[in-house]
Amino acid sequence: MSTTENSKKPAKPKAPRKKAAAARKTSARKAPTSKKAAEKTVSALIVGAGFAGLGMAIRLKQAGIEDFIILERGNAVGGTWRDNQYPGAACDIPSNLYSYSFAPNPNWSRSFSGSEEILDYVHHLVAEFGLEKHIRFEQNVAELRFDEKQGIWTATTDKDVIFTGRAAVMAQGPLANCSFPAITGIEDFKGKKIHSARWDHDYDFAGKNVAVVGTGASGIQIIPELVKVAKHVKVFQRTPGWVMPRPDFSTPEWNKLLFRKLPASQQAMRELLYWSHESMALAVIWNSPLTRIAERIGKWHLRRQVKDRWLRRQLTPDFTIGCKRVLVSNDYYPALQKDNAKLITWPIARISEKGIRTVEGIEHQVDCIVFATGFDVSHSGTPFPVVGRDGRVMGDDWKRGAQAYKSINVAGYPNLFLTFGPNSGPGHNSALVYMESQLEYALKGIRKIVGEDLKVLDVREDAQQRFNKGIQKRLAKTNWNSGCKSWYLTEDGFNATMYPGFATQYAAQMADFKEDDYETA
Amino acid sequence: MASIDLDKMLEKIKGTQWALSDIDWDAPGAELITEEQWPKLKEFMADLMWIEHVGARAFAALAKKAPTDTLREIYSYFHAEEQRHANAEMALMRRWGMLEGDEIPEPNVNLRIIIEWLDRFADEMPVYVLGTVVPMLEIALDGALCTFLLETVKDPVCHQAFEKINDDESRHLGVGFTVMEMQGRSASYIKMVQMMARVMDPRLILGIASYMPLLNKMRDNVIAMGLPEEKLYKAMQKFERIGGRTEEGRRNPWFQLIKQHGRWVTNRSNKMYHVPVDALVKITGMVPRNALPAVPSWVKELTYEPTTTR
Incomplete structure (x- = not known):
């Protein structure tokens, strides 16, 4: 049932x-x-x-x-x-x-x-x-x-x-x-620190250099929005996730009217969505031939949106789809390729007064660090x-x-x-x-x-x-x-x-x- | 010598990080580079920087294929550390006035071919192929070149940077030889058969065809700069000595193969090897630069700037 x-x-x-x-x-x-x-x-x-x-x-x-x-x-x-x-x-x-x-x-x-x-x-x-x-x-x-x-x-x-x-x-x-992650030196940072789950709506990102740490469900939603307003956005990724296309459409007025006048039609829509999601269990929960199909869709989405071979490599997950939360986005990959955005996959060595030092020896100086590092589960x-x-x-x-x-x-x-x-x-x-x-x-x-x-x-x-x-x-x-x-x-x-x-x-x-x-x- | 504990090694790696901004690149001492040294040193540093960078990409491939989480993380760090070495060497070049504007030194054709090969095929190679070749390159080229550099250059900033680089490299070699020994722990016969199947892989044959002339080309370059040939060979023999110190190490068929290759390289009188490989160097030297594909975007991540906002 x-x-x-x-x-x-x-x-x-x-x-x-x-x-x-x-x-x-x-x-x-x-x-x-x-x-x-x-x-x-x-x-x-x-x-x-x-x-x-x-x-x-x-x-x-x-x-x-x-x-x-x-x-x-x-x-x-x-x-x-x-x-x-x-x-x-x-x-x-x-x-x-x-x-x-x-x-x-x-x-x-x-x-x-x-x-x-x-x-x-x-x-x-x-x-x-x-x-x-x-x-x-x-x-x-x-x-x-x-x-x-x-x-x-x-x-x-x-x-x-x-x-x-x-x-x-x-x-x-x-x-x-939620809490800030335990990265060495985090308390030394003199700029602004924001956690995705405790957003500071008064902070103006216009003209700012921003770092985003984390590319999970929250990170991939924040990044496209920040890229629109900030001067420059650096995205620090540890593990790339599987990103699937997001079939997102605005609801036409006639559709809302239909649901209002005929609630059974909305219930039918809910059933349809329910069973289509149920079928995804076969790909996401267990390793089955459908898992391979889901991974192919993910790779197709990546190939279609990212032309550079190295960037594609950096964004390709190395685990079975479903092992971590599956992400959905149409605008994350394009946002990373904007002139004012850059994906950093070097491990983080520490946080300094002015930014983030990565293991390739460079200090990425920013005005603000956004931690999209999830929750304390x-x-x-x-x-x-x-x-x-x-x-x-x-x-x-x-x-x-x-x-x-x-x-x-x-x-x-x-x-x-x-x-x-x-x-x-x-x-x-x-x-x-x-x-x-x-x-x-x-x-x-x-x-x-x-x-x-x-x-x-x-x-x-x-x-x-x-x-x-x-x-x-x-x-x-x-x-x-x-x-x-x-x-x-x-x-x-x-x-x-x-x-x-x-x-x-x-x-x-x-x-x-x-x-x-x-x-x- | 027993193999090292990789978990402890990972902790040590994390605890011994340094950044370009730890070094004062404008400190006095740059004037100690003599006018006579300068042009040779410029080419030498460019080659060294590229070897580090190519090594970085090889570690990136190893990180994809590593058999355990710990080793995967270690190789991710080594990938970044080799990049740090290349960045630091570029910072030295800039300090010595060897870079014009934001220009990255031009890689030679053999390096370009290796870069192309790494970009296309390295991720597909089994972990133990690169896991054996990389220590050889590190011990031979890095080891010999760095020692030579420190013997001939008096600039204290150069010494300060290479002290840090050498510390990193000693950890890279420690892990490299441990991994080679791990490969030797199962039955040699099976490993040999598996290896032969790999050697038949045309992508690997292409890699070998790019690697051999690169070694000879680099040998010619460093000798032209005044590095005594014997020093290079001595460093390469060190690979044979350390890699073969244990039963496991000796049973790794890739070690045996690379060791044998090292013997051919260091024996100038081996015409069977050197005549065709030197011919390959000449042929590749004739390839016009614009005939080569564009460099992959990972090459563009090199920088001499200790800090960046973009």
Whole structure:
């Protein structure tokens, strides 16, 4: 079954932009910050007001559960899309698939929308489903602790404010934290440093010499935009990725009208996109004849856009497609060949006061360094201490690599649901498709806890182990575990990130809530 | 001698980086180059610079084919380090007034042919072919030329630069000989058969046909500059001595082949070898420059500027 069939109550199609503006104005609602200013215990505590947290809230509301709280560390909703507002930021999954099936938007302006439009959609969700009153902004959770006697989760913020809930949903996102990379001398640099996920919109790039470190998903979106405005852009690449053509078109008005008047047509489009992405799993996840075809398309794209043999060599990946994230862009290669751009593939020796020194002995002096170096993805810890039964700490349990049951529950941590938990990452399809399956599963669990008045709904240790054994066995045969280094793997090569299968398989796994695998009290 | 630990070597390489800006290229001492030395030195430096640059490209090819991640990273560093040497040698040439404007010294025809070959075929060569040829070139040409240069040039900046270059080169050779020994660890017979299959590869035959006259041409050039022929041969014999110091090293068939070739090169009385190869040098010398294809863009990445904004 496709997760896209999970649609419960499609919202009335409305233009999200108008409501979004109103939502932003009201987004500064703050909770009291005095110590122990707890509210009454709610059915569910949700950590994070990004796509996952808000999606969970919508599904709870649609299921008639109104007493929940969303704790958000920032002062606005949107998570990754709020943070990643760098020039050129966009989703590399078509918008009709990178949106919730239970809240379709007929007005996407392009097939691949930019981050601002996606953020508008997020604000539209808040306004449309009346989520503002549930959100507590500037509440940065410092600890989650389970009280087995009462069957209550307690979230303590860094300001010592306490919130309690019968169930908790960790929806803080896998790509929420970032930091500058540990390059020798980075603190010596006297110019401007910008991280792609914390963009400084006040910095004027006109007339500036700029270095971009990193050529992953963010880097290849930023570079074409910087080349348009900066005096000169130097791109420091460590490993070239596979870049595929991006079929990006603006949506004609008649198309938007059709989707508005006939929502089934948009659903049909979503199905089409879903199944075309599903077919890509055969090329991206496993090494198959389709992998070779995908690589040929990538090489054709490179050959068509880059005529110089040496530059083409520098940009040719040396790993199986899919092993690292597949990139999509039509304007990255052309941007690199502009007169004011240059690709540098020499290893970086250090950062100096005035720029970047590479191993060929030259100091590349710049006014600004943009670090498009990705996120701090934790494979073996949690963003804050999570304390379960008998005082066990999830970070300790995960020291040798994160593990969960069906990516969503962890044995010893009852009534707790993870979104984008271990082994839930897609390599070929929309993250939101996976997310919907997780939300449905969590909803089932929360309903059970509330409906049956359970204090404890804890997955069995043996069920979790059995599940992980199967997952790791399947992962061993995938392209992610085929030898390249990527953020999907731990230093030891353990894959705690990706789901080795089709989105349809994942949805089937999540559709089945096996009560026998749980211990209840 | 036991082979070196490549992981430790990689850490050492990363920890001993230097940049052109570490050297004061305007410090006094340039005047120590005599008028008599200057024209010969100009040609000598141009050849040396090109050898480094060609070596850099060979390391780039090795990085593509390296059997382990560590070795791949080491070769990526060596690629950049050889480029650094070429850049530093250009900076010396500029210091000595041997460059006009932004001009890169012109490579000779044999070098042009090798550049073309490297550009087209080097990435397709098995790692152990270049992995054996490169140490030979480094030890023979680099070693002999650098020693000769330091004996004849008094400029302290030149000594300062070559102290750093030689430190890098000693690591390159250490890794080079270790890799040669790695190749010798499996059954010789199988390796021999595999090698014979490789030798039949027309792309490799083309490479050999370009490499042999290059060596003889360089020999003629350095001798014309006053380097005693014996010094060059002594350096080449060092390859045989170090490469053959262990059982594994001796069992590497590529080592045996290159060693044998080294013996032919250093034996002037071997007419069977030198007459046809010298003839090739003459023939290639007659190739008009404009008949050669345009130099690949990696050549244009050479620079003598320690810092750049473009």
